[in-house]
Amino acid sequence: MALFVLSEAFFFVLLIGAYIYFRAGFNETPGTAVLRPASTTIGNPASVLDVMRTGIFSILLVLSSATIWLAERATRRQDRRPARMWLGATIVLGTLFLYGQATEYLGLIRHNVTISRDLFGSTFFTMTGFHGFHVFGGLVLLSILLGLTWTSQARDRHAIAVDSIAIYWHFVDVVWIAIFSVVYLWR
Secondary structure, eight states: OOOHHHHHHHHHHHHHHHHHHHTTOOOOOOOOOOBBHHHTTTHHHHHOOOOHHHHHHHHHHHHHHHHEEEEEEEHTTHHHHHHHHHHHHHHHHHHHHHHHHHHHHHHHHTTTTOTTHHHHHHHHHHHHHHHHHHHHHHHHHHHHHHHHHHHOOOOOHHHHHHHHHHHHHHHHHHHHHIIIIIIIIIO
């Protein structure tokens, strides 16, 4: 899992780096060798993004790191009931985050901000979309783990699985903190 997370970290570093590069205005128009200002290429993210609303959903995602950590502790103690509760809480928090992202996308599309409109839309939807895909994948894995808590499988293997998925989930949270900082907070 650590190697997988490392490979995904490189992927997200490149996506975030591309966003920073284009947002800073260093995007060259093909064939003209003229630099265009970021404001005409990407648009003004502050005018279309709801930082406070997304901040609330971001807090929910960060809280899910605490709940997965509590699930890990309960699983190591072989205490299934709290493990189920904390895994369920992590799933609920992650699902609420995805709900927030989906409703944000709908609002942006209503304001004619799409992936094909301009460079801001392309980089924004690519970065946040891939992150959302990773959150969804994590929710699938967490749901499988929750299902395993109801079986009589070997508990040592279950603890290793929870630890591995927790590494992935913490990574997803850290990536979102970076994306939120760069996309929503950077003026």
